Amino acid sequence: MVEPSVDVDTSRAPGSPLLEAFGDLDDHLRIVAALGRILGHLEPDAAKACVTATDNTWERRRAGLQGLLAKAYLVQPGAPSRPVRLRDPDALEPVSSSERRRWDDAGFHQQKRALLGDLVDASNRGVIVFVRPCPTAKKLRHLPLHARLEDSLSASGTKAPDSGAALTASLSPDLRPIAAWLLASRIYDPVDLSSLLASSEGEEELVAAAWARLRPSAQCAAASLCLVRPPMAINGQVGPFARMEAAAVDRRFGGRVASAAVAELRGCGFLQDDPAWPDHLRVPRPVRRFVQRLRLAYEPLVQDTHLFLAALPDDGATQAPLSEQHHHAICSGDLRRATETAVHYGTDLRAIARRLSQAEERYDDAADVYQAIVDRFDREDAYAWEYLGWNLLQPFRQNLAQMPELRRSRILRSFERACELDGDNPLFRGRLLRYRAQSGEDIGPELDHWMIHFFPPSHRAHRTQLTWFVEPVVKGLRYAKRTDVADAFVARWRERLPGIVEAADGRHAGK
Amino acid sequence: MLASQLPRGTAKQLVVYAVGPGYGESVVVLLPDGRVVVVDGCSHEGRNLTAQLLDALSVTRIDLLVVSHPDSDHLRGLADSIGKYDPALVWVYPQYVSLRDLVASALKGKPSAGAGRRLGDLRALQDALDERFEQNRALEMRAGTEEWGDRENGEIRVIAPLQADISEAGKDLRALARSIVENRALPVALEDYLDGKKGSALSDHPNQLSLALSIRWGSRLLLLAGDLEHHAKKPHRGWNGVVADLKRAGRLDRIRGVDVVKVAHHGSDGAFCEEAWKLHRESRDVLVGLICPFNRSGELPAAAALTSLRPHATNLGVSSVSDTVKQRLADSGWVHASDAIRLDTPLPIVGVSIPAVGSPQLYLGGCGHGFA
Numbered sequence: 069m070v071e072p073s074v075d076v077d078t079s080r081a082p083g084s085p086l087l088e089a090f091g092d093l094d095d096h097l098r099i100v101a102a103l104g105r106i107l108g109h110l111e112p113d114a115a116k117a118c119v120t121a122t123d124n125t126w127e128r129r130r131a132g133l134q135g136l137l138a139k140a141y142l143v144q145p146g147a148p149s150r151p152v153r154l155r156d157p158d159a160l161e162p163v164s165s166s167e168r169r170r171w172d173d174a175g176f177h178q179q180k181r182a183l184l185g186d187l188v189d190a191s192n193r194g195v196i197v198f199v200r201p202c203p204t205a206k207k208l209r210h211l212p213l214h215a216r217l218e219d220s221l222s223a224s225g226t227k228a229p230d231s232g233a234a235l236t237a238s239l240s241p242d243l244r245p246i247a248a249w250l251l252a253s254r255i256y257d258p259v260d261l262s263s264l265l266a267s268s269e270g271e272e273e274l275v276a277a278a279w280a281r282l283r284p285s286a287q288c289a290a291a292s293l294c295l296v297r298p299p300m301a302i303n304g305q306v307g308p309f310a311r312m313e314a315a316a317v318d319r320r321f322g323g324r325v326a327s328a329a330v331a332e333l334r335g336c337g338f339l340q341d342d343p344a345w346p347d348h349l350r351v352p353r354p355v356r357r358f359v360q361r362l363r364l365a366y367e368p369l370v371q372d373t374h375l376f377l378a379a380l381p382d383d384g385a386t387q388a389p390l391s392e393q394h395h396h397a398i399c400s401g402d403l404r405r406a407t408e409t410a411v412h413y414g415t416d417l418r419a420i421a422r423r424l425s426q427a428e429e430r431y432d433d434a435a436d437v438y439q440a441i442v443d444r445f446d447r448e449d450a451y452a453w454e455y456l457g458w459n460l461l462q463p464f465r466q467n468l469a470q471m472p473e474l475r476r477s478r479i480l481r482s483f484e485r486a487c488e489l490d491g492d493n494p495l496f497r498g499r500l501l502r503y504r505a506q507s508g509e510d511i512g513p514e515l516d517h518w519m520i521h522f523f524p525p526s527h528r529a530h531r532t533q534l535t536w537f538v539e540p541v542v543k544g545l546r547y548a549k550r551t552d553v554a555d556a557f558v559a560r561w562r563e564r565l566p567g568i569v570e571a572a573d574g575r576h577a578g579k
Numbered sequence: 580m581l582a583s584q585l586p587r588g589t590a591k592q593l594v595v596y597a598v599g600p601g602y603g604e605s606v607v608v609l610l611p612d613g614r615v616v617v618v619d620g621c622s623h624e625g626r627n628l629t630a631q632l633l634d635a636l637s638v639t640r641i642d643l644l645v646v647s648h649p650d651s652d653h654l655r656g657l658a659d660s661i662g663k664y665d666p667a668l669v670w671v672y673p674q675y676v677s678l679r680d681l682v683a684s685a686l687k688g689k690p691s692a693g694a695g696r697r698l699g700d701l702r703a704l705q706d707a708l709d710e711r712f713e714q715n716r717a718l719e720m721r722a723g724t725e726e727w728g729d730r731e732n733g734e735i736r737v738i739a740p741l742q743a744d745i746s747e748a749g750k751d752l753r754a755l756a757r758s759i760v761e762n763r764a765l766p767v768a769l770e771d772y773l774d775g776k777k778g779s780a781l782s783d784h785p786n787q788l789s790l791a792l793s794i795r796w797g798s799r800l801l802l803l804a805g806d807l808e809h810h811a812k813k814p815h816r817g818w819n820g821v822v823a824d825l826k827r828a829g830r831l832d833r834i835r836g837v838d839v840v841k842v843a844h845h846g847s848d849g850a851f852c853e854e855a856w857k858l859h860r861e862s863r864d865v866l867v868g869l870i871c872p873f874n875r876s877g878e879l880p881a882a883a884a885l886t887s888l889r890p891h892a893t894n895l896g897v898s899s900v901s902d903t904v905k906q907r908l909a910d911s912g913w914v915h916a917s918d919a920i921r922l923d924t925p926l927p928i929v930g931v932s933i934p935a936v937g938s939p940q941l942y943l944g945g946c947g948h949g950f951a
Contacts, residue, residue: 260723260742267746269753276749280676280719284709287676361756365683 127448134186232258235265242352243271245337246278255281275358278336289329290338291366292321292373294351294359297395317349322376324369374400378409403433407440414445418452425459435459450489454496457482461503468506479503494522494537502544512553515541519561535571542572585635585922585930586942588613592934593733593796595803597841598628599871599898600927600946603652605629606803606841607636610733611796611935614642617666618792618803620657623927627656630663632926641666643727643735646704647805648672648789651697652873658703661711668727669708669717670737672788673745676719677752679705684759685769694770720790721745722824730795738833739791739807741820748784786844791821793833799933800836802859804843808850818843818852836862838939839931840892845873846880848887856891865938867931868892871899878903885911894919895950896929896941908950916941919949 232251235258236244250256256264256277264273279287317330330349333339338355342348363370378397394409398416406420417437425434438456441449457479464471483500490496497518505511522537523529538558545554554572561568586594588609598605598621605621607629615638621628633641644666647653661669682701711717718724720737728734758766789805810817825831837859844850860866868888873879878901885907888895894916897904919941922930928944941949 255724257723263742264746267743267750269746269750272753273746273749276677276753280673283713283715285713361753361760362680362684364687364760365680367687 130182130186133183137186232261235261239265239271239274240354242340242354243274243337245340246274246355247337249336250274250278250281253281271354272358275354278338279358282332282336282338283329285326286329286332286338288366288369289325290333290351290355290359291362291369292324293317293333293339294356295363295370295373295377295396295399296351297392315347321373324373324376371400375402378402378405403437407437410440410445414441414452415449417441417445418455421455421459425455425462429462431459431462448489450486450493450496453482453489454486454499457486457503458499476507480507492522494533495540497522498537498540502540502547505541505544505548505550508548510550511541511544512550512557515557516560523565525564529565529567531567531571534565534567535574538568538571539574543574585632585924586932586940587636592932593794593799593801594930594932595801595839595841595869596632596928596930597869597871597896597898598632598926598928599845600628601872601874601899601901603628603655604845604871604873605632605653607632607638608733608794608801608803609636610728612732614728614733615640616643616645616733616735616794617641617660617664618645618805619647619653620655620660621653622656627659628926629656630660632928633660633664635924635926638664640664642668644669645790645792645803646671646675646708647791648785649675649678649701650785650806651700653806654700654704658707661704661707666711667716669711670720670727670790671708671717672790673719673721673740674748674752674788677749677756681752681756681759681769684756685765687759694765722821730797733794733796736793736795736833737790738793738825739805739818739821740788741815741824743815743820744787744817747816748788751784786850787817789844791843795833796933797935799838799935800833801839801933802834802837803841804850805841806844806850808844808847809852818850818855822852822854822858831858834858837866838863838933839867839869842868842870842880842884842888844879846870846884846888848881848883851884851887853887856888860891865893866891867894867896867939867941869929869931870895870897872897872901872904874899874901880904880907882907882910885913889913893951894941896931896943897948897950898929898944899927899946900948905948913950916949916951918951919943 232248236247236251239247247261251258251261261274264270264277267273279290282290318325318327330339334349338351339349340352342350374396378393378400380393390409390411394406394411394416397406397409398419401420401423403420403424406417410417417440421434421437421441424430424437435456438452438459441452442456446452460475460479460482464475468476480503483496483503486496487493487500501511501514501518518537523534542554542558545551545557558568558572585596586592588594588611590611593611594609596607596609598607600621600623603621603623604619605628606618608616608618610616615633617629617633619629641660641664644661644664646657646669649672678701682698682705686698686702708717722737722739722741724737726734726736755766755769759769786806786808789807791805791807792803794801794803807821808817810819813819814823821834822831825833834855835858840859842850870880880897885895889912895908895913896919897908900908920943922928922942922944925945927946928942929947929949930942930944932940932942934940943949
């Protein structure tokens with residue numbers, strides 16, 4: 069087994085592609101797409117696998133990447149392995165439950181773990197994975213990599229006074245300039261800074277302490293700059309968002325970020341020289357995370373910046389990073405732009421669809437988005453099929469008789485497809501049965517079958533899952549004036565599953 | 580004895596006033612060289628009492644404004660005072676910016692009426708201060724940050740809060756911020772805190788962040804203790820932490836041998852620190868304590884605190900005295916002081932003039948009383 073090394077030296081390894089795929093906590097999909105493009109250039113005949121690796125279906129994409137990784141370590145006799153350089157392991161680190169997304173939690177994290185597993189597996193078989201550690205050394209211990217920290221980064225920006233040098237050296241490279249600035253500016257002395265760092269959220273407190281010393285104009289500038297996701301540089305081609313030229317930050321942001329504010333942010337370490345790209349700047353991850361949590365406080369500036377970044381034209385000199393524009397269009401809620409820019413995957417479109425549906429009750433528009441997802445991106449997205457049906461249904465849910473026939477069949481097909489793709493989902497099955505009952509079908513004979521399927525005798529029924537199935541079924545039967553069937557169903561199962569009574573009333577629906 | 584004019588700072592004396600009608604507190608310090616320091620703002624029934632005092636003193640500009648902590652009773656009217664008196668420099672409590680961002684986020688949600696009012700108070704102050712932050716005329720402070728002035732004319736140092744208290748509060752504020760972003764709703768803990776409900780997860784936080792100031796003029800020492808509390812079981816927090824920190828730094832002189840103390844937290848028992856008060860009284864024949872009562876939910880000053888103060892303070896000036904407080908003072912052995920000078924003003928103030936040489940003199944406004 070080749071032990072991957074953790075190498076922070078940014079000079080290229082011989083024969084390696086110039087390409088570092090950055091990541092962020094939420095963009096493993098982007099990592100795979102980028103890695104696919106990187107690796108696809110290693111072998112001339114890898115084009116087909118490269119396309120697959122950028123395919124919009126997660127499973128197919130992952131399979132394509134696995135194939136490319138397999139090719140990546142085909143070594144010619146006497147030649148070194150083909151290394152793949154991957155930065156920011158934070159992007160792949162499984163996150164704690166407190167940071168989970170509200171939608172598709174389990175699937176989302178499974179995908180990340182799967183990706184990490186593939187990369188580790190590849191490294192164990194000979195692909196050398198270079199990882200630049202942005203977090204402190206102790207965080208690396210959580211990664212299933214045998215990592216050896218070699219730190220060759222020198223602190224950019226302000227140098228800490230000698231009395232604080234040892235203190236700053238103990239921090240991750242990203243935080244050293246910030247600590248050095250606090251010490252050099254005498255905002256903190258080494259004793260107080262030690263006390264600050266000793267707290268359980270010391271690193272975050274450090275960023276907060278520096279943030280508090282920025283002028284409001286610099287804070288606003290940071291709120292805009294931190295919306296840009298970390299760069300993805302692909303085979304020497306750099307997207308317009310990727311690298312912030314120090315001399316052109318204000319121009320890049322259309323005048324939203326003043327040069328004085330940029331200077332102030334550089335001075336305090338919130339913007340740092342990019343060690344890989346001279347004359348370019350980067351926002352270190354801890355700063356980006358901290359500032360992004362303040363996005364509500366900086367509305368409408370944040371909204372305006374997202375719209376601006378979503379609308380940036382392709383400068384023609386580089387491969388257009390449509391995925392970045394897509395991301396900003398999603399964040400801004402600009403449906404038209406989001407749909408235009410959804411080239412590689414449509415998963416993020418769900419965020420807009422949910423907003424249209426839940427916040428604005430624009431059900432037909434939301435349905436259009438889900439239809440686009442299953443048509444253009446992922447025919448096997450069970451969630452999208454389910455909510456296509458759900459949103460088509462909403463305008464007529466109180467009076468199905470008024471619904472046009474074509475719509476009826478679309479709804480039925482959507483619910484059925486969702487159940488085909490996710491057969492173990494009690495909510496999806498419950499809603500399908502409800503709809504069929506409301507449409508006049510006799511679903512009574514099927515109920516026991518599905519109850520046994522979802523809640524077999526050996527299974528301790530979770531009351532939320534029970535409600536997901538039982539509540540829509542009972543509601544559908546009541547709508548269809550089959551209360552007798554509903555009552556009999558509940559009575560039949562009450563002894564074995566006493567919670568079914570509350571479930572029928574939706575009392576444990578959960579959020 | 581009645582004085583028709585309010586004492587002012589002169590080359591030979593420093594004067595301090597505490598304004599407190601029973602809810603709300605503010606302090607005005609008139610330094611010997613004419614500079615004016617104001618701590619917090621106090622309004623009552625729509626009247627900005629701090630501004631009324633400043634006008635009575637013919638003050639047109641504030642040299643240093645201190646916003647000690649984010650409790651409503653210390654902030655009312657402050658935004659207006661900032662506009663009117665244009666402070667040259669503003670010191671704010673630590674985590675001010677975190678709380679500012681939290682308030683901005685929280686206002687995107689739908690707070691209750693009570694929480695909304697308190698949010699509004701905070702927001703009004705923040706809007707007034709934003710410009711000064713941009714001009715670097717407003718700074719977050721904490722123990723050990725820069726001093727202001729000089730010993731000859733009055734030097735002010737921040738002695739609290741310490742980093743341990745600040746970090747603790749910061750952690751909770753950031754957790755709230757994350758909750759607001761994730762849930763798009765005001766967390767219950769924040770609602771309760773803004774409603775001033777005791778027992779909420781954040782109810783300690785405003786006082787925990789309170790700035791406390793040590794003001795040195797020649798050999799004279801004035802201590803403005805804010806609302807900082809004691810935390811008897813936590814050696815690095817509150818007053819325990821202050822004493823330990825000053826001891827470590829060899830700087831106990833900042834709280835030793837004090838002439839006047841604006842008693843912490845309206846005279847609550849939780850803010851009384853025996854060790855600190857022993858140091859305050861050292862080498863002093865006279866030590867005047869100033870108390871601005873708090874007449875809601877339990878009423879302060881507390882009987883136990885008044886008793887604890889007996890061995891240490893020789894005189895007490897209380898800015899407004901209810902029947903309950905009067906009884907507590909009597910039960911603790913405090914009797915009316917005959918040598919206090921009554922001021923010809925209805926303002927609920929107590930004041931002390933501290934001469935370069937000699938004993939401090941207590942002054943009483945409208946409903947203020949002096950005790951010995």
